[in-house]
Amino acid sequence: TSTLTLPRGRTLNLEKTVIMGILNVTPDSFSDGGQFLKPAEVLKRAMQLLDDGAQILDIGGESTRPGAPDVTLEEELARVIPVIRVIREQSDCIISIDTSKAQVMEQAILAGADIVNDVRALQEHRALEVVSQFEDVAICLMHMQGQPRSMQSAPHYDDLFADINTFFTRRIKACETAGIKLEQLILDPGFGFGKTLAHNYEILAKFDDFNKFDLPLLAGLSRKSMIGNLLNRDINERLAGSLAGALIAAQNGAKIIRVHDVKETADVLNVYQACTQGIL
Numbered sequence: 001t002s003t004l005t006l007p008r009g010r011t012l013n014l015e016k017t018v019i020m021g022i023l024n025v026t027p028d029s030f031s032d033g034g035q036f037l038k039p040a041e042v043l044k045r046a047m048q049l050l051d052d053g054a055q056i057l058d059i060g061g062e063s064t065r066p067g068a069p070d071v072t073l074e075e076e077l078a079r080v081i082p083v084i085r086v087i088r089e090q091s092d093c094i095i096s097i098d099t100s101k102a103q104v105m106e107q108a109i110l111a112g113a114d115i116v117n118d119v120r121a122l123q124e125h126r127a128l129e130v131v132s133q134f135e136d137v138a139i140c141l142m143h144m145q146g147q148p149r150s151m152q153s154a155p156h157y158d159d160l161f162a163d164i165n166t167f168f169t170r171r172i173k174a175c176e177t178a179g180i181k182l183e184q185l186i187l188d189p190g191f192g193f194g195k196t197l198a199h200n201y202e203i204l205a206k207f208d209d210f211n212k213f214d215l216p217l218l219a220g221l222s223r224k225s226m227i228g229n230l231l232n233r234d235i236n237e238r239l240a241g242s243l244a245g246a247l248i249a250a251q252n253g254a255k256i257i258r259v260h261d262v263k264e265t266a267d268v269l270n271v272y273q274a275c276t277q278g279i280l
């Protein structure tokens, strides 16, 4: 499908690859190591991401990187809800909430979020029930093997693609049983979430295989260890590798690319689209 249904009668055209800009509001993402970013600072960053070409802002209050500490419900709400509110006051942009907690999903949607981006694919308590009560909220179902604390200790699959596809089939069925429509769903194989370096590059190389579900696919590999470990680059030296990954994901059928470096990724995708969309 080339259109994603959104709340309030809006839709997102997916004929051209869409950029999801990462707006982290977790302490380990704060430059000054502060406890909370002031909403005004976050708003400035959000507007910059939109100016640079992001159509979706992904707001996350709990780091999902390997070994990340858990965050309480209260803390996560305190981080993300004020940010959603302040952005929604200023912009009609598409907002996605990066969370696995049902109550954060509920509050975020009520505050104006359009997409639930859940690295646990609505498997946590009451997540399915809560999301199914909102007409047309979009949901990204991401594959993860294990949990962030331990998922990278020894990832193993009997059959990588069969396992991921079985997971998607089961989660899609669970959503349909809960009354969620296929048009609301996005699928994502979850780069780095219980995968070895080899697994990650096999997924990237054969990304188009997941298009068998005829649902929009999301790719999120920006600045990840699959880039850093391959190239032996620190987190702030992974732009070129991330851009290469974004281009390959787009060429291999990804419709939404989740990135930190929006401006540069937009340039890469615009060059790619000039070749494929015949605009010249």
Ligand SMILES: Cn1cnc2c(O)nc(N)nc21
Pocket (backbone or CB within 6 Å): 060, 064, 098, 117, 118, 119, 140, 142, 188, 190, 191, 218, 219, 220, 221, 258
């Ligand atoms: C929150 N988050 C971190 N990495 C991600 C990825 O690859 N996909 C999605 N959907 N969310 C992610």
